[in-house]
Amino acid sequence: MLYVAPLWPAGHLSRKGGDHSFLCRIRTITVLAKRTACLISPLAGEMAGRPEGGAKERSPMSLFAGLLAFILLALAILPAHAQSVEDLVRQLPDGSFSDRGRVVQALAATGDARIAPLLESLAAGDLNVIEETGRIVTTSGRGDTVTATDALTGEEIGEVASAGVERIRVNNSLRRAVRTAVGQLTLMSPDAGTRMSAARAMFQAANPDNVELLDEAIAQEENPAVLQIMQEARAVAILRSDAEPAAFAEAVDVIVARGDRQALGILQAALSSADADVTPTIDAGISAIQRHLQLLDVGQNVWYGISLGAVLLLAAIGLAITFGVMGVINMAHGEMVMLGAYTTFVVQNMIRASFPELFAWSLAFALPAAFLVTGLIGIAIERGVIRWLYGRPLETLLATWGLSLIIQQAVRTTFGASNREVSNPFWMSGTFDFYGIAITWNRFWIVIFALVVFAGLLFVLKRTSLGLQMRAVTQNRRMASSMGIRTPWVDAMTFGLGSGIAGLAGVALSQIDNVSPNLGQGYIIDSFMVVVFGGVGNLWGTLVGAMTLGVLNKFLEPYAGAVLAKIFILVFIILFIQKRPRGLFALKGRAVDA
């Protein structure tokens, strides 16, 4: 956000409501209807604050009217051979996907209240047909026989042989048809959330035939947020039709006000069919949106850079201990990360088997487990191998390289060579919107986690007796040991700490990357680059280094492509080291060459 703030009018950063003034400003360019729109918008914002109840206070009358309109509409579409709902439903399994898409439309047109849930289970792939009777059912249970329920009536049919039941196949086009159909059916649902998704489906469908239906719904809609989407959906539909210029221009305004990338696409598409009068308005709208998006892009890139930086930080921070503080060229660091990820896999499996209700919090159990497992393995490595090699840093490279081969192959033998599934808990799935910047939850939590780990490590090093002893030992081993510090113990703990942190990183990386025996290999080089770039032995250097490289990479990527961006980063590191041979945060003074 650092880059965005100065370029961005302060008001627009505050809250979502702030968008209104911005949009109004765009609209001052347009000719007509702007004042009403700008008057409505703040009102709409005010209403958005009202409790949900407002939407539920719909009169039964209006609902009835909606249904009536629906039936009328349906009759208008299918005047000739109005088939019964049952007949139509029976046609669902047959024919090509496009034929079946038409059946779905026809079903929607019946306006039958039972259709929406039926279609939803169709889209989810839950509908089956009993081959013998042609009856459409949902089933439950597994094995040779299943319990079938009529999908339309909800009537229990009882046990049927699973061999005689075939699942009704759906594809994307059919799912789209269902989405639109369900949208039509639920546009006047009493639940605001359902209406919202219905309105969104209408927006996606952008079908001129829906204009009347939308008009109907808009007339009744009281929830401003839903209303806005409905109006936008209507506007898109109008832009796709041969509407008269005034209506067209009005629709353009609505879309310009939306102001996102989809709006841009819609406007660009509309240019071709627009009248000469409207063209300038569209052009102005397009350039306004483009300017807005350019700013957003900068913000978005900063975020991408930070999240990549966080991943690099996590991967590198354990190495900053084992390599940076202890001077062990720890080639097995990547494998510690990998073991952390596999620990997550094992923990998730155990939880899934024993305590499925805790599954959403499996990562909370995986974190200490991974820290312990990799920490203990780290201690074992230190006691078994590394401790014989102090003062010979280059030889630690060879030994740890050998260890990394062994660990990789051990994991491959134990867990198999292929990827293992580690699930994202619900709170790490999906995206949220931050002033137009899309932020995925998993990246968000990883950034937070990386910073927490960093802060924790800093605390351990600066504020605990272990940290004090660690620094004492690395600065002057002999002096430390003569002061009664158990240097072997401190060495083992330090290496264990670095390895344990690598394990923590593994838990986080299991959420975004493959959990395979090769996981560590992908990060080891980047980790070394980060530590060296930041300056060996300096935790802050690692933080700044990781973030710098992350952001730099993400700003290069759109222009140079992912491959070249990475090459440029490497060349940059090489050149940077020439300028500062000891990294970003180097120690100075007489001690350096000693």
Place this chain on the structure above:
Amino acid sequence: MITAFFYRALGAKLYWVVGLLLAAAILIPASNLLLPVGHTLRVPNYAVALMGKYLTYAMLALALDLVWGYVGILSLGHGAFFALGGYAMGMYLMRQIGSRGVYGNPDLPDFMVFLNWQELPWYWWGFDNFWFAMMMVMVVPGLLAFAFGWFAFRSRVTGVYLSIITQAMTFALMLAFFRNDMGFGGNNGLTDFREILGFSVQAPATRAGLFAATCVALAVSFVVCSAITKSKLGKIMISVRDAESRTRFIGYRPEYVKLFAFVVSAIIAGIAGALYVPQVGIINPGEFAPANSIEVVVWTAIGGRGTLVGPIIGAILVNYAKTWFTAAYPELWLFALGGLFVAVTLFLPKGIVGTIGDYFAGRRERKLVEASDTPPPDLPVMRPQNAESYRGETRPQPAE
């Protein structure tokens, strides 16, 4: 002057190594070509190619040892020089295919044809000429080493910082060569070679010839390296390795010493790569992989860093073990290899040759004591300075 330079390299060890290599260069091809198939003493075709490959690896390890063992530059990017030499050779071999490629295009290699390249990129010009290509085999790695070293050594980048940026260098090159737009065949690299200097690369005689050439190249590299390490410059190199700033205060410029060793080493690595490619039949960006360069370090360390024979033995030994393990225990060989690395570091810190050298040095010292401090009479007249061990051994009085 030059004669004296090489004369100094002479010594029992050198005679042995060069003698063995030259014997191999003659006997193995002869056995392969002259003896009938099935004869007990016949070296089969695949073994010729295999040993040829080992020897190119040995050359690469020798090159690394010159900078690591003698100047203390731990290069984690030596595979890059090897691969560049290989690519230069590969480009020559590609051009030799001529119109015999699958599309019959006389100029463009196949991979350019099907990706719709219209003309040969400028950097491919001249590679149809063998001698130009051979020059490039040395010039390209040499220039890269020079440019890289010029900046890095002058900026006094040392230790792990230097190691890591050499790794960055080879990693960047790997990514670059993976790109198809670079015009080096992307991931598939250069392959499907037909002939070298008019001889079919698949003919046993050509293979035998390439093997002999590799033996000779390794022998020459060994002589050059030992001449360098035994010269005064060689002593300066060791001084730079042990106390870089001290050499500065007596007026030497460590950056140039390092640069010289680095460039010579890169050129040897490039030649090794050029010999490697026709024998294995492919060069692809995988050769630039940082892991490959680390492996070279491992060979050198196992054989004995800072000795010239060590890396040769290490490279042959580790690769032979790899060949044997991958076939004998395809599921377990990484345990064995990894275990070997750990064991050698822990129990043979000076590598095989270094440890054996120490053992014999110890024995000789005991003998010396018995012989009341007179140098043993069987030592060569020329200064038999011990290049094998930079730590353990004393050396006798100069003859001059």
Place this chain on the structure above:
Amino acid sequence: MRGMRRTLIAGIAASLLVSAAGSAAAQDEGPIKVGVLHSLSGTMAISETTLKDVMLMLIEEQNKKGGLLGRQLEPVVIDIASDWPLAAEKAREMYEVNGVDAVFGCWTSVCRKSVLPVFEELNGLLFYPVQYEGEESQRNVFYTGASPNQQAIPAVDYLMNEEGVERWVLAGTDYVYPQTTNKILEAYLQDAGVAPEDIMINYTPFGHSDWQTIVSEIKAFGSSGKKTAVVSTINGDANVPFYRELGNQGVDAADIPVVAFSVGEEELAGLDTSPLVGHLAAWNYFMSVDTPENAEFIETWHAFIGSEERVTNDPMEAHYIGFNMWVGAVEKAGTTDADAVIDAIVGVEVPNLTGGTAVMLPNHHITKPVLIGEIQDDGQFDVVWETEDLVPGDAWSDFLPESAVLEADWTAPINCGNYNTQTQTCGGAQAAAN
């Protein structure tokens, strides 16, 4: 000094041992040896280990049936460790040391390219089980995976016709297979009237793990109002983070479907597929295909590997077909001799696992059905479309100008891998060899 000498002698002796071992010649008695040349370690182990297992299973099954020509089959497994020069060395070792009669192996194109000269020189047999970029036909190699016309082009047809896609993102890993496939698709799409600005091509490095920028670019490209689809030739390892990012950024298959050529059941095994339902893959086999042959294959596989959870995938079927074809050809020829098998194998028909028949064509490719599957929430694919007939594999693409005139036919009288139909000559040096 003497230690040095001894070590050296030991080294040389070791090298000689290698050579002595080499004199084991192929023999007509005893078991028939079958080479399995896959990476069991390194980056490709993730995909190839399964293929090694399936080969062991096929050989075991064949032995249960009494072997071949009255002799038992014996697998020779060597790890090529994802190291391609090593693959060439190992291929040679298989023939010269172990005396194998046929080799099943390789996954990547570079592996095939690396071992190809060895098979040519030693007159061996290689069965290559993975979909690839085409533009190759070699006498000693049998391509049992899909060529671009058996995977990419039908998939694009499906999207164009059934989904009404007008705007295309061709995203791939930067190596030869995606590059060539995308070149072919680009030509094909432009022939079909797609404007150049409606095609976006994007390449990423191997093992790319940060897909944020690219997925958001795809979203931006897809927001133009025209129906957009992504054709993904992203290589194995990079797919999991790619799909995770797609799911998290909410790219819905109903809006922007992704059709992949390198993502099968095995790749999805590392993923929670519920956010990915509806994304597509084009293959010639899916585990979910409901045929008796497939059911039996899966059952045998589960019994062999000892786990009900292991999936099957397209390259495994390719090995199944290739192995049966080799068995058929050897039986037909009555010998394992390479020349005889090469002559006998063209025209050999074996059932595939999807209810059809695979035929070895004169160009050493095979006929295959093309199936389009949608990802389901259980990690399986649901076939939503398949070609009416079997599609014959085409070695030389008709959509690349230089290769359109080429044709491969390894039967008399042409006997050429790159026959130029215009000049009526065999294009390269292979002509001389035959």
Place this chain on the structure above:
Amino acid sequence: MTVVTNSILYLSGVSVSFDGFRAINNLSLALDPGEMRAIIGPNGAGKTTMMDIITGKTRPDTGEVFFDGSVDLTRHDEADIANMGIGRKFQKPTVFESHSVEDNILLSLKGPRSILPTLFWRETQDAAKRIDDILGIVRLGDKRSALAANLSHGQKQWLEIGMLLAQDPKLLLVDEPVAGMTDAETEETARLLRDISQSHSVVVVEHDMHFVRELGVKVTCLHEGSVLSEGSLDHVSADPRVVEVYLGR
């Protein structure tokens, strides 16, 4: 090049700081050709840093450093400065441990320093004689083929002095040459340095007052990076400030 001073070594207003710590603070010092000077001062007074500045290891933040009247040393690096004729012996004896004693001298011997000449260098009669001489002077003749690593502390000090001699510099900077030596050796070293100063300019840094007295030369006392007192040893040791910071207690 203009001659700035007549001094062999001339420092004026030199300051340098590390991370805010002022190691050298407005230091001025002049050494006449052929002069031997002893520098004393407590730990941290800036003695070693001053040597670092003269030999080009550290660049001063401000101030002038001239050698031989006209050469601005701040513009040259270590190797240049060494080749101009400034030799340095370190506080901690620094010899090439994996070389023999003889090779240590050989490498220091005045002669070409660039790559090709050293690559093709052959030992001449002169050089061999010079090595013999120096080994004789520093009394390591019987140790010539011993590895430097195996020498005792005092022997290493002598070897380093030998290396200085081999360089044949105009100016010698000798940092604590007698640390770790017996009294007899110390006297010997003093005698040796006096010999050397017949034909060279020498700066000796030393704590050992006994040794400084043996040298019998002009003394400069540094404190906190600048000159506290200068003159004969008696004069300096009588200075109350010197007594307070250094000699007292």
